[in-house]
Amino acid sequence: SQKIEQNSEALNIQEGKTATLTCNYTNYSPAYLQWYRQDPGRGPVFLLLIRENEKEKRKERLKVTFDTTLKQSLFHITASQPADSATYLCALVEYGNKLVFGAGTILRVKS
Amino acid sequence: DTEVTQTPKHLVMGMTNKKSLKCEQHMGHRAMYWYKQKAKKPPELMFVYSYEKLSINESVPSRFSPECPNSSLLNLHLHALQPEDSALYLCASSQGTGYGYTFGSGTRLTVV
Numbered sequence: 585s586q587k588i589e590q591n592s593e594a595l596n597i598q599e600g601k602t603a604t605l606t607c608n609y610t611n612y613s614p615a616y617l618q619w620y621r622q623d624p625g626r627g628p629v630f631l632l633l634i635r636e637n638e639k640e641k642r643k644e645r646l647k648v649t650f651d652t653t654l655k656q657s658l659f660h661i662t663a664s665q666p667a668d669s670a671t672y673l674c675a676l677v678e679y680g681n682k683l684v685f686g687a688g689t690i691l692r693v694k695s
Numbered sequence: 696d697t698e699v700t701q702t703p704k705h706l707v708m709g710m711t712n713k714k715s716l717k718c719e720q721h722m723g724h725r726a727m728y729w730y731k732q733k734a735k736k737p738p739e740l741m742f743v744y745s746y747e748k749l750s751i752n753e754s755v756p757s758r759f760s761p762e763c764p765n766s767s768l769l770n771l772h773l774h775a776l777q778p779e780d781s782a783l784y785l786c787a788s789s790q791g792t793g794y795g796y797t798f799g800s801g802t803r804l805t806v807v
Contacts, residue, residue, distance in 0.1 A: 615792070615793075616792070616793055618795055618796075625783070625801075625803070626800055626801070627699075627785050627787070627798030627799050627800050627801050628738065628785075628796075628798050629798070630795030630796055630797065630798075631795075633793070633794070633795050635793070673737055673738075677792060677793075680743060680745075680750055680751050681726055681743060681745065681750075681789070681791060681792045682740055682743060682751055683728075683740065683796060684740070685737035685738055685739075686737060687736070687737050688737055
């Protein structure tokens with residue numbers, strides 16, 4: 585069956601450190617992988633998209649890697665801040681522009 | 696305008712009521728989506744509209760009826776819902792494959 589798995593436990597880190605979140609998938613061959621941030625009671629906010637032929641993408645303090653052999657994406661937040669605390673969702677695009685989400689990882693950054 | 700606007704923000708309805716959720720975007724996006732999100736779960740796709748035509752229905756019960764009157768508007772008509780349909784209903788839009796989605800803030804629906 586198809587699965588998108590993210591760190592099931594919340595990730596607690598100290599302010600200023602780098603947060604690394606993992607997204608693994610099985611039985612998908614995605615052309616694109618996306619990362620979103622979601623705050624409680626709000627809609628997801630698009631952060632980054634990486635294509636299957638791209639190894640790495642950066643945007644300010646954010647970095648995403650995509651390894652289609654390992655079927656894994658890593659999402660890094662450098663110099664993390666308490667304001668980065670949220671749920672981070674990995675998502676794959678299926679046929680017909682259908683976006684499917686992983687369960688998400690809760691990130692807590694403590695000052 | 697870079698937003699997706701959803702109304703109402705909160706809705707309480709009885710199981711015999713008929714109500715509608717509205718979604719609007721003025722970014723020129725030709726794909727629009729309805730998602731349902733239960734507490735502590737990821738968003739789950741319900742419907743996809745592409746160029747104002749329904750392209751994906753994820754086997755959603757007929758008590759949920761989507762409508763796309765034009766390229767900027769998306770409605771979700773609700774009728775005879777069950778308490779288990781209580782959730783956050785999210786609308787999103789995108790330029791298409793290969794682009795991120797823009798989500799609205801959602802409608803928090805409670806069925807009593």
